[in-house]
Amino acid sequence: MEETALRFFNTMTRKLEIFESQEVDHARLYTCGPTVYNYAHIGNLRTFLFEDVLRRTLQLFGYRVTQVMNLTDIDDKTILGASQAGVTLREFTDPFVEAFFEDMKTLRAQPAEHYPRATDFIPQMTELVQRLEAEGHAYRSEGSIYYSISTFPGYGKLSGVRPEANLAGARVDSEEYEKENARDFVLWKGARENEPSWDTPIGPGRPGWHLECSAMSMALLGDSFDIHTGGTDNIFPHHENEIAQSEGATGKIFARYWLHAEHLIVEGEKMAKSKGNFFTLRDLLDRGHDPLAIRYLLISVPYRQKLNFTFDGLHAADQAIERIANTLRRLQHSPPSDGDGDLGAEAVEAFGSEFRDALGDDLNTARALAALHTLLRQVNTALDGGGISAAVRDELDAAFAMADNVLDIFPPSASDAASDDEEIERLVAERCEARKTRDFKRADEIRDRLAELGVVVEDTPHGAVWHRKS
């Protein structure tokens, strides 16, 4: 069988392309990280989990991954937050950095290899500005330094936003602006009162947000790397400006593939604090939701589609997680069949190639999950009937391990849940014993006790199996 290729939709070319890394078996990836001025909301988290699925899919296809995710700890928002709180920038941002790492861990995201903080890379940023000045892309005005977009013919190639000729020299100081406003943007902001600033060879001041990502990605991944990701709202101006800065300085292609995650909406509406439909991970955990179900829901829709986050959807994700856990537990506790059993190795193999092909198809997580649920149904049907042979179980173990390496939605490993499971196992065995000795009263008592623990016992031709009620 032919190995499926890994394909990504590249925002730059607007085409599905086969991924080829610049270095053999090594994928280098830059992902725009959080601005640490508040807790990440579920829209941000959707993007970060898309990037988690991306890095795990690269691993599935045999790549070693070097991922850089920056922490924006100096920009308009962090400066404003620190000044309102009356603390230093570090004092203000540190707790949000901690909270971000905690959230990512709760959602089982694999850590990136590097988390550079912008304030630790000021020398690399000023050096990049010097190169841009030398190449004729930058000019000074009122203490700040701006990028002259008319000097970079490729400006607009990612977003399709072409600057209007008659706007040459029009400048913008704020870091986020609309598509109608392609303007010369600020690289280095001159020192102002009540703002943190650094004394540097290009003068006193602080970096603009766009400059930070260009400097940190090139410092850690080199002038040219494989993949750059973010949310669709990063395409313009942030990523367009990164390209102008990096390619303007080096003359080389900055990133080969650009992947962007679509927005998340809540119950069909744009998320907004004013509408009361704005959620952080903490908000959902406080309401008693399971982080595993949140992860499931956030990765279940392919990243280029809008995700409509609903509480019905979260409930369905809960049930899906429960179904997976029950089937895995049931399989673990049923003895292998003596003969060939009712599940063939071909079914497991078909799952493996469909799963891989789905993720290779621009990370189609919906297809990958559908394949997993099909396999789980086949497992249940086989366990209801003639069972599953030891040989096919080995295949299944390998297939489930592969799926979980990418999706990471399986229940905590047996060792984590051991104490609870052990007690249940003991009761199930005791009930079995009672039935053997025809002590049905005792057997029923134990069944009731198990029901209290949320456990259902079924008597099958292969002995008693148990699962948790969903």
Ligand SMILES: [Zn+2]
């Ligand atoms: Zn960025």
